[in-house]
Amino acid sequence: MQIDVVVAFFLFGALAQLLNAPIKMPKGLYQSLTLFLLVAIGLKGGIALSSYASLALLWQSLAIIAFGALLPFLAFPLLRHVGGLSLVDSASMAAHYGSVSVATFAVALALLEANGIPYEPYFALFVALLEIPAIAVGLWLARRHNTANDRREVVREIFLNQGVLLLVGSLMIGFIAGSGADKLLPFFGTLFHGVLALFLLEMGRVAASRMNSLREYGSFISCFGVIMPLIGATLGAFLAALLGLSAGGMILLATLGGSASYIAVPAAMAVAMPAANQSLSITASLSVTFPFNVLVGIPLYSALISYIMA
Amino acid sequence: MNRTLIFEISIIFLLVVLGLALLAHSLPGWGLLAVSALLTVSSVSLRLINAGQSSMQVSNG
Numbered sequence: 001m002q003i004d005v006v007v008a009f010f011l012f013g014a015l016a017q018l019l020n021a022p023i024k025m026p027k028g029l030y031q032s033l034t035l036f037l038l039v040a041i042g043l044k045g046g047i048a049l050s051s052y053a054s055l056a057l058l059w060q061s062l063a064i065i066a067f068g069a070l071l072p073f074l075a076f077p078l079l080r081h082v083g084g085l086s087l088v089d090s091a092s093m094a095a096h097y098g099s100v101s102v103a104t105f106a107v108a109l110a111l112l113e114a115n116g117i118p119y120e121p122y123f124a125l126f127v128a129l130l131e132i133p134a135i136a137v138g139l140w141l142a143r144r145h146n147t148a149n150d151r152r153e154v155v156r157e158i159f160l161n162q163g164v165l166l167l168v169g170s171l172m173i174g175f176i177a178g179s180g181a182d183k184l185l186p187f188f189g190t191l192f193h194g195v196l197a198l199f200l201l202e203m204g205r206v207a208a209s210r211m212n213s214l215r216e217y218g219s220f221i222s223c224f225g226v227i228m229p230l231i232g233a234t235l236g237a238f239l240a241a242l243l244g245l246s247a248g249g250m251i252l253l254a255t256l257g258g259s260a261s262y263i264a265v266p267a268a269m270a271v272a273m274p275a276a277n278q279s280l281s282i283t284a285s286l287s288v289t290f291p292f293n294v295l296v297g298i299p300l301y302s303a304l305i306s307y308i309m310a
Numbered sequence: 311m312n313r314t315l316i317f318e319i320s321i322i323f324l325l326v327v328l329g330l331a332l333l334a335h336s337l338p339g340w341g342l343l344a345v346s347a348l349l350t351v352s353s354v355s356l357r358l359i360n361a362g363q364s365s366m367q368v369s370n371g
Contacts, residue, residue, distance in 0.1 A: 082317045219353040220314045223321040226345055296341030303337050 003295075006110050009197040010294055013204025022209070025202045033199040034263070037106050038166040040188040040195075045124020046174020047181050052122045060243050064126045064253075067239050068133035071232055071257065072098035076141055078228070083220045085280075088142050092269045092276035095138025096285050097228050099261035100130045102163065103203060104293045106196050108255040111298055112248050113193075117306070119248025128167045130256055132158060135268050142273055154272040163264040203290065210287040217280055225260075225288025233258035233301050247309045254301040258293055260285035318353050322346045 003011070016023050049057075072094035079090035105127055112119050135158050158164075174181050214222060236257025240250035262285045266278050325346035332339030 078317075082313050084314065214352070215356060215359070218314075219318055219349065219356050222352055223318045223349055226325070226349065227321050292345065296345060299338055300332070300341060304332070307335065307337055 004107075004111055004114060004299075006114075006193060006197045006200060007107065007294055010200040010204040010207075010291070013201040014208040014291070015204075017205045017208035018211075022205050023201060024205070025198075030199070030202050033195055033202070034163075035166060036188070036191075036195050037199060038102060038163060039170045040192050041102065041106060041109070041124045041127065042167045042170025043174040043181060043184060043188050045122055045127075046171040046176075047178060047185075048121030049125055049171065049175045050178035052120070053175075057122070057125075061125065061129055063239060063243060064129050065133050067236070067257065068098055068100075068130040069137050070098075070235075072134045072137040072141065074231060075224075075228055078224060083224060088273055088276045089280060091138045091142035092273050092278070093281045093284065094141060095134045095269060096262070096265045096281045097232070097260045097289075098134025098137060099132075099265045100127060100256045101259035101261055101285070101290060101293075102127060102167065102263070103199065104255055104259035104290060104298070105252070106192075107200070107294050108252055108298050108302075110193055110196055111302060112251060115302075117248040117251065117302070118246055119252055120245055123249065123252050124167065124171055126253070127256065128164065128171060131164050131167070131261070131264050134261075135265055135272075138265075138269070139272055142276075154268070157268045157271040161264050161267045163267075200294070203286075207287050207291050210283050213279065213283040214287060217283065221280070221284050222288050225284045226292055228260070229258035229289050229293055229297055233297065237301065237305060247305055250305045250309075251298075251302050254305065255293065255298055258289075258297050258301070260289045262286045262290065318349070322349050322353070325349070 013023060072091075075094040075097040076090050079085045079093050080087065083090070085093065105123075109119075109123075111117075139154070233254040234257075236253040236255070237250050239257075240253040243249075245253065262282050266282055269276055269281070270278055325342045329339035329342035329346065332342065
C-alpha cells in the first residue's frame with residue numbers, strides 16, 4: 001500500500017488533531033488556499049476548453065447536468081425512508097451528495113498527474129456544471145417546506161456563491177484568453193500540488209475535529225456517507241464510459257459522482273432551507289465522505305478502472 | 311429489526327464482499343475492509359451507548 005504524498009498531509013492533519021495537538025492554520029490562509037485551488041482548476045480547464053469546444057462537448061455537458069440532477073433522487077429515499085430523517089434534512093443532504101467537492105476533485109487530479117494518466121483537460125467545466133443541478137433538485141424535493149422569504153437571495157446564493165463564481169469566472173478567463181493565459185501557469189500550475197498539500201493538512205484537522213458530531217447523529221449517517229460515494233462513483237464511471245471518455249476521465253467522473261459538497265451547497269441551503277440541519281450534512285460530507293474518498297475511494301476508482309480498461 | 315439496522319448490516323456485508331473480491335483480483339480492497347470494520351465498531355458502540363443512556367433515564371424516571 002502506497003499513500004500519495006499529498007494525501008499524507010491529510011492524514012498528518014487528522015492525526016495531529018486526534019492527538020489533541022492541532023496544527024491550526026490562520027483562517028485567511030485557508031481561504032486563500034481554497035481560492036487558489038478554485039482559480040487554478042478553472043483556469044487550466046478554461047485554457048483547455050478553448051481548444052476542445054465542440055458540439056460533442058455540448059452533449060456531454062447536458063449528460064453531466066442530468067447526472068448531477070439524478071444523484072439527489074437516489075440519495076433522498078435512503079435518507080428519508082431508511083434513515084428516517086425529516087423531509088427538509090433529507091432534501092438538504094441529498095443536495096449535498098448530488099453536488100461535488102472541488103477539493104476531492106483536486107486530489108484526483110493530483111493522483112492522475114502523479115501517475116501520468118491522461119484525462120480530458122476541460123474537466124473543470126464538468127465540475128462547474130455539477131455544482132448547481134443538485135441544489136435545484138434539493139429545493140424541489142423540499143418544496144412544501146421552503147421557508148426562505150427572499151427567492152432572489154436564494155437564486156443569487158446558488159449561482160453567485162464564491163466557489164461557483166471563482167470556478168466559472170476563471171474558466172471563462174482561461175477560455176477567452178486561450179494560450180494567452182499560459183503566462184499564469186507557472187504560478188497556478190507549478191504550485192498546485194504544494195498548495196493542495198497545505199489545504200489537505202487543514203482539511204485533515206477539520207474533518208477529525210468534527211468526528212465527535214458523528215456520535216450525535218448515529219451510525220446510519222456513517223454508512224450512508226460511505227455507500228453513497230460508491231453508488232455515485234459507479235454511475236459516474238458508467239456515464240464516462242457511455243460518453244467515450246478516457247480512463248483518466250472515467251476516474252475523474254467517478255470521483256465527482258462519489259464526492260459531496262461542503263462549501264457551495266451549505267451556503268445555498270442555509271439561505272434556501274434555514275430549517276435544515278446544516279451541521280448534519282456538513283459532518284457527513286466532511287468527516288465521512290471526504291476522508292473516505294481521499295483515503296479509499298480515489299485509489300480504488302483509479303485501480304479498478306485501470307484494471308478494467310487494461 | 312428496524313430498517314436502519316438492516317441497512318447498516320447490509321452495507322457492512324457489502325463492503326466486506328467487495329473488499330475480498332478486490333483483494334482476490336490483486337486490487338486495493340484493504341480500504342473497504344478497514345471501513346467495514348470501522349462501521350461495525352461505530353454501529354455497535356453507538357447502540358450500546360444509546361441503550362445505556364435510555365436505561366439510565368428509565369431508572370432515574
